[in-house]
Amino acid sequence: MDVPHLEFTLSLLRELPAGRNFAWSPYSVAAALGIASAGARGRTYDELASAIAPNGDLGEVAAVLARSARIDGPPGGDGAEMAVANDLWMQGGLAFSEEFQKTVLSWPGGALHTADFAGDPDGARQEINRDVERTTRGLIKDLLADGTIHRDVAAVIVNALYMKVAWLNVFERTITKPASFHAPSGTRQVPMMRQSEHFGYTEGHGWRMATLPTEGDAMVDVLLPDGDLAAAERALTADVLGSLYADRGEAKLDLALPRFRIEGAAILNEPLQALGVNEAFTREADFSAITEEMRIWIDQVVHKAVLTVDERGFEGAAATAVVMMPMSLDLSTPVPFLVDRPFLVIVRHQQTGAVYFVARVIEP
Numbered sequence: 001m002d003v004p005h006l007e008f009t010l011s012l013l014r015e016l017p018a019g020r021n022f023a024w025s026p027y028s029v030a031a032a033l034g035i036a037s038a039g040a041r042g043r044t045y046d047e048l049a050s051a052i053a054p055n056g057d058l059g060e061v062a063a064v065l066a067r068s069a070r071i072d073g074p075p076g077g078d079g080a081e082m083a084v085a086n087d088l089w090m091q092g093g094l095a096f097s098e099e100f101q102k103t104v105l106s107w108p109g110g111a112l113h114t115a116d117f118a119g120d121p122d123g124a125r126q127e128i129n130r131d132v133e134r135t136t137r138g139l140i141k142d143l144l145a146d147g148t149i150h151r152d153v154a155a156v157i158v159n160a161l162y163m164k165v166a167w168l169n170v171f172e173r174t175i176t177k178p179a180s181f182h183a184p185s186g187t188r189q190v191p192m193m194r195q196s197e198h199f200g201y202t203e204g205h206g207w208r209m210a211t212l213p214t215e216g217d218a219m220v221d222v223l224l225p226d227g228d229l230a231a232a233e234r235a236l237t238a239d240v241l242g243s244l245y246a247d248r249g250e251a252k253l254d255l256a257l258p259r260f261r262i263e264g265a266a267i268l269n270e271p272l273q274a275l276g277v278n279e280a281f282t283r284e285a286d287f288s289a290i291t292e293e294m295r296i297w298i299d300q301v302v303h304k305a306v307l308t309v310d311e312r313g314f315e316g317a318a319a320t321a322v323v324m325m326p327m328s329l330d331l332s333t334p335v336p337f338l339v340d341r342p343f344l345v346i347v348r349h350q351q352t353g354a355v356y357f358v359a360r361v362i363e364p
Contacts, residue, residue: 004052004053004054004055004057004060004061005026005030005053005061005064005065005353005354005355006238006241006242006353006355007054007055007238008026008030008051008052008053008054008061009026009355009358010236010237010238010241011051011054011275012026012029012051012268012271012272012275013233013236013358014233014234015270015271015272015274015275016264016266016271017264017266018230018233019184019230019362020360020362020363021262021263021264021359021360021361021362021363022262022264022359022360023262023263023264023305023306023307023316023357023358023359023360024264024266024303024305024318024357024358025161025303025305025316025318025320025356025357025358026355026356026357026358027065027068027161027318027354027355027356027357028159028160028161028303028305028318028319028320029159029268029301029303029320030052030061030065031065031084031086031107031159031161031320032086032157032158032159032301032320032321032322033048033051033052033272033301033320033322034052034058034061034062034065034107035086035088035103035104035107035157035159035322036048036157036280036287036298036322036324037049037052037058038100038103038104038289039097039100039103039287039288039289039290040280040285040286040287040289041286041287041288041289042286043279043286044279044280044284044285044286044287045286047276047277047278047279047280048277048280050276051272051275051276051277062107064352064353064354065108065354066107066108067349067351067352067354068217068349068351068352068354068356069082069084069108069109070082070084070108070217071163071165071216071217071218071349072216072217073165073166073215073216079165079166079214079215079216079313080164080165080166080214080215080216080217080218081162081163081164081165082161082162082163082164082165082216083109083135083136083137083160083161083162084108084109084135084159084160084161084162085109085111085131085132085135085158085159085160085161086104086107086108086109086110086111086157086158086159087104087109087110087111087112087113087128087131087157087158087159087160088100088101088104088110088111088112088113088155088156088157089113089114089115089124089128089155089156089157089158090112090113090114090115090154090155091114091115091116091117091118091153091154091155092114092115092116094154094291094293094294095291095292095293096155096290096291097289097290097291097292099289100289100290100291104157109135113131115127115128115156117149117150117151117152117153117154118151121149121150121151121153122146122149124149124153125144125146125148125149128143128144128149128156128158128321129141129142129143129144131158131160132158132160132319135160135161135162135319136160136161136162136317136318136319137162137164137317139162139306139315139316139317140160140304140305140306140317140318140319143158143302143304143319143321144156144302144321144323145302148300148302148321148323149323152325152326153299153323153324153325154291154294154296154324154325154326155290155291155296155324156321156322156323156324157321157322157324158319158320158321158322159318159319159320160317160318160319161316161317161318161319161356162316162317163218163314163315163316163317163347163356163357164313164314164315164316165214165215165216165218165313165314165315166214166215166216166312166313167212167213167214167215167311167312167313168212168213168214168215169195169197169213170311170312170313171193171194171195171257171310171311171312172195172311173311175193175194175195176191176192176193176194176259176311177191177192177194178190178191178192179192179256179340180340181258181340181341181364182340182341183341183342183362183363184342184362185363190258190259190260190364191258191259192256192257192258192259192340193256193257193258193259193310193311194254194255194256194257195255196252196253196254196255196334197252197253197255198250198251198252198253199211199212199213199250199251199252199253199255199337200213200219200248200249200250201248201249201250201251201253201335201337202244202247202248202249204243204244204247205240205243205244206225206226206227206232206235207223207224207225207226207232207236207240207244208223208224208226208337209221209222209223209224209244209248210222210224210253210255210337211248214313214314215313217349217350217351218347218348218349218350218356219347219348219349219350220309220314220345220346220347221344221345221346221347221348222257222337222339222343222344222345223244223343223344223345223346224337224339224341224343225342225343225344229341229342229343229344229360229362233344233360236344245353251334251335252334252335253334253335253336253337254334254335254336254337255337255339256337256338256339256340257309257339258339258361258364259309259310259311259364260308260309260359260361260364261306261307261308261309262306262307262308262359262360262361262364263304263305263306263307264303264304264305264306264359265303265304265305266303267300267301267302267303268301268302268303268320269281269298269300269301272301280297280298281297281298281299282297283295283297283327284297285297285298287324290324294326294327295326295327296324296325296326296327297324297325297327298322298323298324298325299323299324299325300321300322300323301320301321301322301323302320302321302323303318303319303320303321304318304319305317305318305319305357306318307345307347307357307359309345314347316347316356316357318356318357342360342361342362343361344358344359344360344361345357345358345359345361346358
């Protein structure tokens, strides 16, 4: 498990909208900011690197993201699909560093595009949105809202991510029945999937965690707190989660898990500033490794994500845009694991530990 990436995931999670359903992709955000960091210098670079890789090395995190950019399924199977795009959209006529362009191309799915931000900003916005929609198989629409792109934009860095993976052991749809889920707004009936099978399992530090295997190199952790989710989530650290992963064994679980679809959308400027990324959003920013023709800074970091879990598996998509402006174990009796109250879901890469998605499920 890559600890810096896990620390980034949990640190930013604490700054995102709380108390309601929300899904986001640490992978997508880290990739988009990682590319921007490659063009930063001085304090601008230091602040970005410290946020993305707390107490770690930004290059190591970038390597983890690159290694986890594919999820291989069984030979001849169709149980795992993944698409990753990392795009740099540049205002035509501006001089962008060749070294930075090579860096973008070195990322999984790296591509370069020119755009007419100055002459047709809304047309450029729609073109970026269409490209994101294609990569995410139509799940992320209109990443950039009206007015996000205007004549002064110099560049936009975009990461788009799509995943669709089948469970190693699918849930029988005929067994899914309405059952009670105890949400803050009250108890209500939700479609509850059920399965009695061997899963990764551990408990401790105020959590119970079941890990569902898939047909690809992705794993899905369902974290059920002993008490209130909001309080437990605030106390969840990389050390605690790392300890749960390290202590995980195997148990036969009588698992009951809601079928759900969770979405999320946010402007990440303030959450990132809470993590210490400040200079990048000001006119003091140093992105001179992107272009020396003018000083540029980050205007907005826009993010959208969706995660769907059903009987067959999960499907997730996310996109992040960095808009840049110029200045110029077996048990005889199965362990009950009834997910009937708010919980967290983490989708991660098995080998590297890269976190693709985090979803807070309050009202499935």
